[in-house]
Amino acid sequence: MGSTSSGRPTAARDRDSExxxxxxxxxxxxxxxxxxGADGVARQPEGVVRTPDRTVAEAQELLDAGRPFHAHEVFEDAWxxxxxxxxxxWRGLAQLAVGLTHSARGNVTGGARLLRRGAGAVEAWAAESGRPGPYGMxxxxxxxxxxxLAGVVERDERTVDAAERAPRLRG
Known part of the structure; x- marks a missing residue:
């Protein structure tokens, strides 16, 4: 355990091998x-370099399983x-996954805001790049x-089922 500048003890932080x-x-x-000590779900490894097609496929599997937070980590690696x-x-797609995560956790304001922010980022990227659907998306x-979904979350002010509301990344 460390201490703050005022001398108060602070909790030790978990550290990776580096x-x-x-x-x-x-x-x-x-x-x-x-x-x-509780049983959790396996975490996505961080810093994995995937092909864009593998990124989309892996993220879709996670979204379909109701694990948008983990799909966000896959998109973050690509980003x-x-x-x-x-x-x-990829940043916009990560924001969409986080928006679904917050919506599934019951964070109405944050979920709707991130869904709209992600949609705007994806839309701006498509307009700027001239590519409406890379990698079959x-x-x-x-x-x-x-x-x-942002409108539904705000209007109904309720938690959504992440697997039920998962998007289709490819048409």
Whole structure:
């Protein structure tokens, strides 16, 4: 245990093998931390470099399983490791997955906001790049899905089922 500048004790932080802070608590399917020792779902490995097609396929599997938080991590890997000209696309897709995560957790405001932000980022990327559907993705369908779900979440002010409301990444 360390201490703050005022001398108060602070909790030790979980660290990975390279000394970076990593929360080792198990997580549920929506990425919420569980108590240490609880059974959680397997976490997505971080920093994996995948082909774009593998990224889309893996993210879709996770979305279909009701694990949008984990799909977000797959998109985040593509955002951080992919070609510079595609980073905004992958970032927008990650925001869509996080928006679904928050909507499934019952965070109405945050869920709707991230769904709209992600839809706007994907739409802006498609307009700027001139590519309406790279890697077989249906970007127009995703944008429509996100905006429609944002409206449902706000209107009904209820938690949604992540697997039931999962988008189709490819048309």
């Amino acid at each position: 000394g970076r802070a990593r929360n080792a608590r198990p997580r549920d399917g929506l990425g919420r931390p569980l108590p240490y 951080k490791s992919g070609p510079k000209e595609e980073r905004e696309l 249906d970007l127009a369908g995703l944008i429509g899905w996100a905006r429609e």
